[in-house]
Each structure stands twice: as structure tokens, then as C-alpha cells.
Amino acid sequence: MMNQKNDSRHLSFLILRQIVDEGATLESAIENIARDVSTADRRFIRHLVATCLRRLGQLDRIIDHLTKTKLGNTQMAIRHVLRLGVCQLLFMDVPAHAAINTSVNLVQRRVSKKLHYLKNMVNAVLRAVDRERDALKKKYANSRLNIPKELLKRWDMRYGEATVKAIIDHSLTEAPLDLSFRPDADLKSWAGKLGGKILPNGGLRLEKAGNIKDLPGFSDGVWWVQDLAAQLPAGLLGVSEGDEVLDLCAAPGGKTLQSAACGATVTAVDVSKRRLERLRENLARLSLSAKIETADTLKFKPGRKWKYILLDAPCSSTGTIRRHPEILSSNREKQLEELAALQSRMLDQSVELLESGGTLVYCVCSMEVEEGPDQIKALLQRHSTLKRKEIGRGELPGLEQTILETGDVQTLPHHYDGGMDGFFISRLVKDKGH
């Protein structure tokens, strides 16, 4: 008879396999595979799989060091079992006997019969890890091992080694929970009720959250979940009551909610019906409204222009590794070129839809030069009617270090105490009379 904990290991194994072998996201794999488990089990499963994804490079080096013959592709299931086992032994607070026994059980009961003969090898490797844990942790301490080579190369080139180390160390930690509030909320009082710290731009950060839906203020629609960095672009657009805003690539709607909460009339466009459903739910919970258009930004032909446009384009998402550690095991490098081309077409379309004298804010949750500074440089060359409206230090008090010489913003995971997502933000205005 399998107990709950054993089941959790089995579900973790299935989730890890779906992410690494089939390219699923962490959230979708958990939703597919562990939807009906208790909150405590779900938390354990999420923590185990996320830690495993964050430490995949270190784990694999340790596994390769301890297995005499390298595990081949047909033995991938065994590698996954070992990854989960070593992860529990070295990076989690799980008693050794539990980590080892559940892993051996997985081989015996949950992987193809053809691989059962490797049960003793798994047992021996995990016992060796337990015996040599201090030496192994020291030998394979380098956190760079967890980052794909191509990413490291581009980060080293753009940021330099010391900053890259800080980026990596913060990217491998669990992100805190940041909340955005309606502008009329009494932040001090909510900080007391929720036990949070007030953020420089007016949000709140909770270190321990539990179940979001059980927190005070959730059902009353006082706040929504949004990382500190993701809160910045809508603030920099600078809309107020009565302004009309076009929010392109809007779902699930964090930035739409910000503009709507300021009293702006927002048209929210996204190609994904499913993600727009979440935007609708968020608007309803917050008692806010927006015009919702299910459309491809590139084909959106509304027959009018806007004074304010926010484009939060699809991107490699390398700024959100803390929340989406599966990014480390997916080959985004190949997609980067395609994404950069899409972003540049979306920017052109945004310029087309912008009134003369209007403001466009472009952002991506990325740390890659092609998706940020290079995009804006090329955009300004393509459109002589467009000028950068530099972001000033006074606009981001406490976050001045995120402002680039150009007047754009690049937040990085280590930039604020407790970290923040990596976001590139640029603000542009169209000349009057064009």
C-alpha cells in the first residue's frame, strides 16, 4: 500500500517528466497531474519539483559523478528518480531514509519493468550521496552549473561575471509574494493585517503567504498578485482617471487592473481566450471593468488610435526564472530569434495605433539584450516620429539602480532586497502632428 508521501514522490516524478521530457510548464504540469491532492502535498510536490528544476545542473553532475556508466536516454526515468532523490538529500530538509526508500520504491513500482534491475544502483548512489553529502555539496557548489551555457554566455557578455553571479543566486531562490493594491487602499493598515512590507512603488511583499484565496482582502477584491517589477510598467505609463488605454498582450491582466484601478478606460487585447478568462475573473473580483478583445495584436484593426498604449510582449521570460524554473530546462535559445522578430512587429503595430503626442510603454519580463535595448534601438531607427521619454530617478525612488543610461529600465533578480523579476521597460512618445 502506498502512503501519501510515496504518492507525492510519484506525482513529483510524473510532473518532472512532463516538464523536462515534454516541455510542459511547472504550473500546467502540477495542474494536470496533482490537481486533487491536499494543499500540504501540493506544496511539498511544488517545492520538490521546483528545487529540482533550479538545481538540475548540479544534480546531474553529481549523478554522473556517482554512476559508473552514464545513464542513457532509455534510462531517463531512472535519471528523474535520482534527480528527485539527490535533490531531497542535498537541497531539502528530508530525512535520508525517507528520500532513499521512496526513490527505490519508485523504481520498483513506478517505472517500466525493463528498468527494475537498476533498483540497487539507485539505492547505492543515494546512499553514497548521503555519506558524502558535505564533500559533494562543496565540489558541485557552483550555481552556474544550473544555467544553460548559451544563457550564461549572453549574460556574462551583457552584465559581467559578478552581476551574473548575483542574478543566478537570486534566480535560484523561491520568490516572495508581491501584491498590488487599488490606489484607494490604506496600505499601512493592510501591511498590518497581512504581515507584509510596503514596497517602494506602493505594493506589499509577503514572505509567507499560504493559500492566497484565504488571505484577508482577496475575496473583497482589494489586491491582486503581481511581482514588484511587473508593477512598474503601468505606473510609468502615467494614466489617470478618464484616460483611454490600449493594453496589448494583456492577459491575465495585472497591468490592465492597474490602469483600470486608476480610473482609466482600458481596452485589453490578447490572443488567448483561456488567459482572457482569468483577466475577466480578476476584473470581476476587483469590481473593475475593461473592454476585452480576443485578437492577435498583429491583426488588430480597431479603426482608431490611442493616447496611451502598453505593450507587454511575449518573450523568453528569463527574468522570471524564480517563478518559472522550467525555463532552465527548455531550449528557449532557439525561440529567441523568433520572439525578437515578433516583438519588433508588435512594436511597429503599437506605433501605428498610437495617437500623435501619445505615450507607448514597451516591456518584457526578459534580461536578454535582443528583447530589450536592441529592440528599442532598432525601433527608434525605424520610426523617426518616435522619441524616448526617459525614465527619471524621481519616478522610481528606491529602485534607481534599475535605470539604464539610455533612460530605459532593466530590473534584475537581485535588485531589491528579497529580489524582483527581471523586466526591461522603455517609454516612448510620438511627435505631435504625426
Ligand SMILES: C[S@@+](CC[C@H](N)C(=O)[O-])C[C@H]1O[C@@H](n2cnc3c(N)ncnc32)[C@H](O)[C@@H]1O
Ligand atoms: C507577458 S504575457 C502578458 C502579461 C499581462 N500583460 C499581465 O500584466 O498580466 C504575454 C501575453 O501575450 C499574449 N500573446 C502572445 N502572442 C500574442 C499575439 N500575437 N497577440 C496578442 N496577444 C498575444 C499571450 O497570450 C500572453 O497572455
